Amino acid sequence: MNIEKNLIAGVVGWPISHSLSPRLHNYWLKKYNIRGEYLAFAVRPENLREFIESPPKDNIIGFNLTVPHKEIILPLLDEIDSVAEQIGAVNTVIIRDGRLLGFNTDGYGFLTHLKQSIPTWSAKDGAAVIIGAGGAARAAIVSLLNEGITEIRLINRTKERAEKLADIYHDPRIKVWDWQDRSESLFEAGLLVNTTTLGMTGQPELSINLSPLPATAVVYDIVYNPLETALLQQAKQKKYLWVDGLGMLLHQAAPAFQSWFKQKVTVDQKLRRHVLEGLSG
Numbered sequence: 001m002n003i004e005k006n007l008i009a010g011v012v013g014w015p016i017s018h019s020l021s022p023r024l025h026n027y028w029l030k031k032y033n034i035r036g037e038y039l040a041f042a043v044r045p046e047n048l049r050e051f052i053e054s055p056p057k058d059n060i061i062g063f064n065l066t067v068p069h070k071e072i073i074l075p076l077l078d079e080i081d082s083v084a085e086q087i088g089a090v091n092t093v094i095i096r097d098g099r100l101l102g103f104n105t106d107g108y109g110f111l112t113h114l115k116q117s118i119p120t121w122s123a124k125d126g127a128a129v130i131i132g133a134g135g136a137a138r139a140a141i142v143s144l145l146n147e148g149i150t151e152i153r154l155i156n157r158t159k160e161r162a163e164k165l166a167d168i169y170h171d172p173r174i175k176v177w178d179w180q181d182r183s184e185s186l187f188e189a190g191l192l193v194n195t196t197t198l199g200m201t202g203q204p205e206l207s208i209n210l211s212p213l214p215a216t217a218v219v220y221d222i223v224y225n226p227l228e229t230a231l232l233q234q235a236k237q238k239k240y241l242w243v244d245g246l247g248m249l250l251h252q253a254a255p256a257f258q259s260w261f262k263q264k265v266t267v268d269q270k271l272r273r274h275v276l277e278g279l280s281g
C-alpha cells in the first residue's frame with residue numbers, strides 16, 4: 001500500500017523557539033485543508049551544511065531561513081534568484097528535483113504591506129528615509145529601488161555600514177546621512193522606515209523628532225514586538241499615516257507558502273489576530 005507522506009516545510013534558525021512562522025504557516029495549512037506540516041528546525045550555523053545535505057525529513061519541500069542563516073546559506077545553494085542576489089540574503093528555499101533554489105521575499109513583504117496599508121503611497125511622493133543598515137534595510141532598499149523611488153536617505157548609527165551598502169548598490173539615488181541628522185533628514189520625505197532593532201521589547205526606542213516630516217508622509221516601523229512602538233505612537237499622535245511591522249512578516253510568508261503547497265493564500269485580519277495571539281502568548 002502506498003501511503004502518501006505529508007509535505008514538510010519549516011523554518012531553520014538558531015535560536016528558533018521565538019519564531020512566529022510555524023503559527024503562521026500552520027494556520028494556512030489548516031485553513032486550506034492541505035496535507036502538510038510546517039516545523040521549526042533548530043540548527044546551529046556550523047550545522048547548516050549538514051542540515052541541507054541530509055535534511056531530517058525526506059519529504060521536505062523547502063524551508064524558510066531566519067537569523068543567523070540568511071546570508072551563510074548563499075554558497076550552499078544550487079541557484080539564487082536575482083532579487084535574493086541583490087539583497088544578499090535568502091529567506092526561502094524551494095527544493096525542486098533535489099536542487100535547492102534560494103529566494104528572498106522580505107522586500108516583497110515589506111512593499112506589499114506598505115502598498116496595501118497605504119494605497120495612496122507612491123514611490124514618486126518623495127525621498128524614503130531608511131534608518132538602519134542590516135539585512136532588513138537591504139530588503140527595504142532593494143524593493144524601493146526596484147519600485148522606482150526617487151531618493152533614499154540612508155542613516156545608520158555606524159555610518160561606515162551605511163556607506164558600505166551605498167557602495168554595494170552603487171545607485172546615485174542612495175545618499176548616506178549622519179546619525180545625528182536623522183530628524184533633519186525627514187524634510188520633504190514621503191516615507192520613514194525604521195529597520196533597526198530600536199523600539200523592540202528590551203531595546204531603547206528610536207529617538208527621532210518627526211516634526212520636519214511632511215504631513216502626508218508615511219511612518220513605517222518594521223518592529224512588531226511590540227506592535228505599537230514609541231515611533232508609531234509619535235506618528236499617530238502627530239497624525240501621520242503609519243504602518244506596523246507585523247504585516248511585513250505575514251506578506252513575506254505568502255509567496256513561499258504558495259510555491260511549496262501550490263495554494264493561493266490571503267493575508268487578512270483573522271490571520272493577523274491569530275499570529276498576534278502567538279506574540280502575546
Ligand code: ATR
Nearest residue numbers: 132133134135136137156157158161195196197198
Ligand atoms: P537585521 O539583519 O535584522 O536588520 P542587524 O544586521 O543586526 O539586523 O542590524 C541591526 C540594525 O539595528 C543596525 O542598523 C544597527 O546599527 P549598527 O549597524 O550601528 O549596529 C541598528 N541598531 C541596533 N541597536 C542600535 C542602537 N542602540 N542604536 C542605533 N542603532 C542600533
